[in-house]
Amino acid sequence: MKFVNFINNIDKRWIYLLVALVVIIPFVFPVGCPMRITPPVQSMYNYIEDSIPENGVLLVGIDYDPSTMAELHPMAKALTYHAFYNNLRVLFVTMYPQGSGMGQDIIDKTLTQWNSANPENQKELGRDITLLAYVPGVSAVMLKMGENIPATFNEDAYGNKLENLPVMDGIKTYNNLNYMVELAGSSVVLSWLMYANGRYKMKMGIGTTAVSAAEYYSYLQSGQSNGLLGGLKGAAEYEKLITENHGYAGRKDASVGMDAQSSAHIFFILLIVLGNIVFFIKKYKEGK
Amino acid sequence: MAISTSIWIWISALLTLAIYSFLYKDNPFYKFAEYLLVGISIGYGISVYWHNTIITKVYNPLVHDKDFLVIIPLLLGLLMFSRFFKNYSHLSRIPIAFIVGAGTGLSIPSSFEFLFKQVQGTMPTAFTIGNLIIIIGVITTLIYFFFSMEHKGFIGKVSRVGITFIMIAFGAAFGYTIMARISLFIGRIQFLLSDWLGIIK
Numbered sequence: 001m002k003f004v005n006f007i008n009n010i011d012k013r014w015i016y017l018l019v020a021l022v023v024i025i026p027f028v029f030p031v032g033c034p035m036r037i038t039p040p041v042q043s044m045y046n047y048i049e050d051s052i053p054e055n056g057v058l059l060v061g062i063d064y065d066p067s068t069m070a071e072l073h074p075m076a077k078a079l080t081y082h083a084f085y086n087n088l089r090v091l092f093v094t095m096y097p098q099g100s101g102m103g104q105d106i107i108d109k110t111l112t113q114w115n116s117a118n119p120e121n122q123k124e125l126g127r128d129i130t131l132l133a134y135v136p137g138v139s140a141v142m143l144k145m146g147e148n149i150p151a152t153f154n155e156d157a158y159g160n161k162l163e164n165l166p167v168m169d170g171i172k173t174y175n176n177l178n179y180m181v182e183l184a185g186s187s188v189v190l191s192w193l194m195y196a197n198g199r200y201k202m203k204m205g206i207g208t209t210a211v212s213a214a215e216y217y218s219y220l221q222s223g224q225s226n227g228l229l230g231g232l233k234g235a236a237e238y239e240k241l242i243t244e245n246h247g248y249a250g251r252k253d254a255s256v257g258m259d260a261q262s263s264a265h266i267f268f269i270l271l272i273v274l275g276n277i278v279f280f281i282k283k284y285k286e287g288k
Numbered sequence: 289m290a291i292s293t294s295i296w297i298w299i300s301a302l303l304t305l306a307i308y309s310f311l312y313k314d315n316p317f318y319k320f321a322e323y324l325l326v327g328i329s330i331g332y333g334i335s336v337y338w339h340n341t342i343i344t345k346v347y348n349p350l351v352h353d354k355d356f357l358v359i360i361p362l363l364l365g366l367l368m369f370s371r372f373f374k375n376y377s378h379l380s381r382i383p384i385a386f387i388v389g390a391g392t393g394l395s396i397p398s399s400f401e402f403l404f405k406q407v408q409g410t411m412p413t414a415f416t417i418g419n420l421i422i423i424i425g426v427i428t429t430l431i432y433f434f435f436s437m438e439h440k441g442f443i444g445k446v447s448r449v450g451i452t453f454i455m456i457a458f459g460a461a462f463g464y465t466i467m468a469r470i471s472l473f474i475g476r477i478q479f480l481l482s483d484w485l486g487i488i489k
Contacts, residue, residue, distance in 0.1 A: 016311045028487065068472070070472045070475020073475075136337065136341055139391065143394060198405070211461075211468035214461045218406065222406050232475075265466070
């Protein structure tokens, strides 16, 4: 009973400290837990790899802010690298004001790292990649993109007129884009599915935070999306795919966190089991 | 790798620690970081709106391109500010009515199509265990939310199956929630150990 009382009265700050240790230790002493590629991630990878012709266009929705960047930033980075390996053009679009900062950060980092690692195949802002300027309106913006993308945004987030950018060559509506991956931790995914996919038949994949992933499996099953990256694990799987198939050697933001994720999950399972055992022992003793 | 010499990395790291200090107890460092976040987010949002909406969508078309049609949405937008004046506040209903009307008109057809695709997804194209589980799950869950009949007898048994499916969905969602929260913490720890302290690559 002493142990039961101790567990019941433990200060939650000790739990926080233990969680911190359980997450930090695997970073310093990595184990390299095995990771299996799940079908929704493989499906998205395969579509970008096999179904988009060279110089095709990948539209990436950067609909998140710093609060969820830990999960979604690695996805955006991995997708951009994958597009670069296949010589695709990348267009970033955002429905969030804070998404502009996120998109520009990804573009800065990927261009710098790619160009230093691949001097023979340099990528350029405005020619191979850009971020469309943020325009408020969400559903109105998505619908107008179906009629005229350059007229919807006028310029990119760097202040360049879209008609002067080579990356926009031949792009007028969704019909001129090959695929879209929407990265978001909110319900804006549903608007993209409703308007871009539903009304304009844009082929789509979803990258979302783990907390929303369970909700979006139903859109995979219905065929509205053909791929799903769920949380840090989804991003790590994608990093693994581009590493195995294209020899990606850059920093793997998601993969390095997988050991910590696994150890934290084991710790939480133990806590849940312990909490239940203590609960039932206490209930039994009180009933006596 | 060595400890960072960038002032921005240091500011970011110290603010991260200030936020996490709340886990010990509420303190002035946490309050400072929280207020700073709210202030900067609003300031950043206003600057983006100013450039991408007022300048790009109103000023440039009106002044440079002489597109005077922009005056109509501009006036509608300005009417929203009539809420600040008691005698004219009713005028703000005009743009609100426009937004509600146009928004509803635009979304209804797409919403139906969207919903029908979800319904279509529950109709099996082949007889498999997975499809059978989907059908049973959808029907029993819908019956659980059918409140016009008392949940007794056959209906009661079916709705109990429905609640089982709902509980499994909650369990999956909770598992994913833990994963998400830990992922966010991992992101910060990675930043502190790698970008700030340079302990890991």
